[in-house]
Amino acid sequence: MTRSQKIEEKFFKLLMILATYFILAILAIIIYSIFEKGIKSISWEMLTQVPHGGYYYGKGGGILNAILGSLALAFGATLLAFIIGMPVALYLNVFLIRHKKVIAIIRFLLDLVWGIPSIVYGAFGFSLMIFFGLQTSLLAGILTVTLFILPIMIRSMDEILCTVPIGLQEAAYSLGSNKSEIAFKIFTRQSFSGIITAVLLSFGRGIGDAAAVLFTAGYTDHLPNGLLEPVATLPLSIFFQLSSPVPEVQNRAYASALVLTLIILIVSLFSRGVGKRYHKTKINF
Amino acid sequence: MYLLNRTQRHTVNSTWMIISLLLVALLPFLLFIGLYLKSVLLLHDYSVIDLIFSKTWRPSAGQFGFYPFIIGSIWVTLVAMLITAPVCLLTAIYVTQYTKKYFLRIMHPAIDILAGIPSVVYGLWGILVIVPFISRYLGPWMGIKTMGYSILAAAFVLSIMIIPFVLNILIEIFRAIPVELKEATLSLGATQWQTIKHVLVKKALPGIIAAFGFGLARAFGETMAVLMVVGNVVRLPKSVFDPGYTLPALIANNYGEMLSIPRYDAALMFAALLLLAVSLFFNLVMHFFIVRYNKY
Numbered sequence: 285m286t287r288s289q290k291i292e293e294k295f296f297k298l299l300m301i302l303a304t305y306f307i308l309a310i311l312a313i314i315i316y317s318i319f320e321k322g323i324k325s326i327s328w329e330m331l332t333q334v335p336h337g338g339y340y341y342g343k344g345g346g347i348l349n350a351i352l353g354s355l356a357l358a359f360g361a362t363l364l365a366f367i368i369g370m371p372v373a374l375y376l377n378v379f380l381i382r383h384k385k386v387i388a389i390i391r392f393l394l395d396l397v398w399g400i401p402s403i404v405y406g407a408f409g410f411s412l413m414i415f416f417g418l419q420t421s422l423l424a425g426i427l428t429v430t431l432f433i434l435p436i437m438i439r440s441m442d443e444i445l446c447t448v449p450i451g452l453q454e455a456a457y458s459l460g461s462n463k464s465e466i467a468f469k470i471f472t473r474q475s476f477s478g479i480i481t482a483v484l485l486s487f488g489r490g491i492g493d494a495a496a497v498l499f500t501a502g503y504t505d506h507l508p509n510g511l512l513e514p515v516a517t518l519p520l521s522i523f524f525q526l527s528s529p530v531p532e533v534q535n536r537a538y539a540s541a542l543v544l545t546l547i548i549l550i551v552s553l554f555s556r557g558v559g560k561r562y563h564k565t566k567i568n569f
Numbered sequence: 570m571y572l573l574n575r576t577q578r579h580t581v582n583s584t585w586m587i588i589s590l591l592l593v594a595l596l597p598f599l600l601f602i603g604l605y606l607k608s609v610l611l612l613h614d615y616s617v618i619d620l621i622f623s624k625t626w627r628p629s630a631g632q633f634g635f636y637p638f639i640i641g642s643i644w645v646t647l648v649a650m651l652i653t654a655p656v657c658l659l660t661a662i663y664v665t666q667y668t669k670k671y672f673l674r675i676m677h678p679a680i681d682i683l684a685g686i687p688s689v690v691y692g693l694w695g696i697l698v699i700v701p702f703i704s705r706y707l708g709p710w711m712g713i714k715t716m717g718y719s720i721l722a723a724a725f726v727l728s729i730m731i732i733p734f735v736l737n738i739l740i741e742i743f744r745a746i747p748v749e750l751k752e753a754t755l756s757l758g759a760t761q762w763q764t765i766k767h768v769l770v771k772k773a774l775p776g777i778i779a780a781f782g783f784g785l786a787r788a789f790g791e792t793m794a795v796l797m798v799v800g801n802v803v804r805l806p807k808s809v810f811d812p813g814y815t816l817p818a819l820i821a822n823n824y825g826e827m828l829s830i831p832r833y834d835a836a837l838m839f840a841a842l843l844l845l846a847v848s849l850f851f852n853l854v855m856h857f858f859i860v861r862y863n864k865y
Contacts, residue, residue: 289760289762289763292762293760293761293762296659296762297663297667297762299659300659300660300662300663300667301663302659303655303656303657303659303660303663304659304660304663304664304676306656307656307660307679307683307732307736308676308679310683310729310732311679311682311683313698314683314686314690314691314694314729315682317694317697317698318690318693318694321697368589368592368593369589369593371582371585371586371589371590372586372589372590372593374586375583375586375587375589375590376590379583379586390590390593390594392856393593393594393596393597394593395852395856396597396849396852396853396856397593397596397597399783399786399787399848399849399851399852400597400600400790400845400848400849401787401789401790401791401792401817401844401848402790402792403790403792403817403820403821403841403844404600404604404790404841404844404845404848405600406820406821407604407607407820407837407838407841408599408600408603408604408841410824411603411604411606411607411838412603431596434593434596435593435596438593462575462576462579463579463583464578464579464582464583464586465575465579467582467586468582488685491687492685492686492687492688492689492690493687493688494687494688494689494792494793495688495792495793495817495821498821498824499824519687519688519689519793522689522690522693523689523692523793523797526693526696526797537693538693538697541689541690541693544687544689544690545686545687545690548685548686548687549682549685551685552681552682552685556678
């Protein structure tokens, strides 16, 4: 090996180390700046009260409307996406297991849908809403976010379900089960932790996205009360507070961002924990 | 205990599965048709070429030129990729070839957290950190007067947002390369870096291109974070320090007034349709790169 080759290798290795630590450093900076700014202005009042009159000019109140609104919206959307998404993932891996071509086409379609930006779902949800004569409401928001997280949910369940060994299926058939029993009683138990992870991942996506709910969920200073009423969401609340010229309101935006980040970090930690815990019903091969 | 017997339950379950499956499989087509029907009003009066290449945007006067927005989106996306691509490639090679297994176990949660942070929070971080950095340090240092709200700020924030996405694909691609290939090359006397440069990267090339393509498509459609730091000025940007305007930001900023001006809503739906078309096209093309990669 010549000297120039040695220098080249050293040089690139240095670049690689720099790139890797660049990513870790950026993550640390993001987390640090959100926490540092947020902790200063977060208060009990912010978490437990709705905005009072003149909230956006610096008067009292909090963001409880947005916190509850976001949770309601994300819960609703996750539930709906689960009801539609889990059967699809199971169908792919139990009913269509012998039709590799069909599976490939559906996975391909799902990947396509996954790549579509959320603002497009927002615009589509908006035109659906107009079409059905709905107003901006929790329901419209839930439907839009459902469409948006559906491919995420199905694809991540699919990743887990396709690792279930074929032998398990054959054993169940030989004992007289039919296909839907295999799907709902055996596959769901075998991949329980993976399914929970998929659900939590979709929940995190749903609660953090603003572009899809911008058109459809509306915004309100009241607590969510009913499917057909507009509802406030945390990302939009951050956005609106940040656009205010009053520094005090901007500080509240930082606190709201901290709340949203914390919710997502907790969900993500939880999904890691669940994966480790639920091994009881799983058969190891 | 059950309302229905086994066979009936089977029928109900499998019917529901097929309905769900159809819904999901039809979703991309539904999206396309829905948005097309909404923008057809605009397409009646203007040709697509005119809309894409005309430079004036004055909805109240009936002039809908999307050119500045398209150019703005392309600038932001390409500059973001210029940052993301080398960082991700180098990191993916480093964590798969040079480090021990435990390092990946540190990297994976880090990537997950980066991927989980919502785009509004990225935008807020951009306003807090990147915008002041550009207006106070980078701009004056380069001798340029800038507000900070610029193409560069948006591109930087965007590049961080797509890092987890691209990096995940790249790591998977490098891990899928059979270890025998590496062993054979090393046994012939090549150094580790030579192996990486001449064998691994060459083998992974279609996959690497696909990863960058997926990242590009993702970056093109990102809305909130870009909207918050790009400046939102309808003008053709001359340098990366100029403010700009992107297609998703256009849609998100104007949804409130779109029903008050004739054909405005159709114009915004057309913008969404453009985004959808770009996203579908990129994902389609990159999919074939991935398929090719898997064949080798």
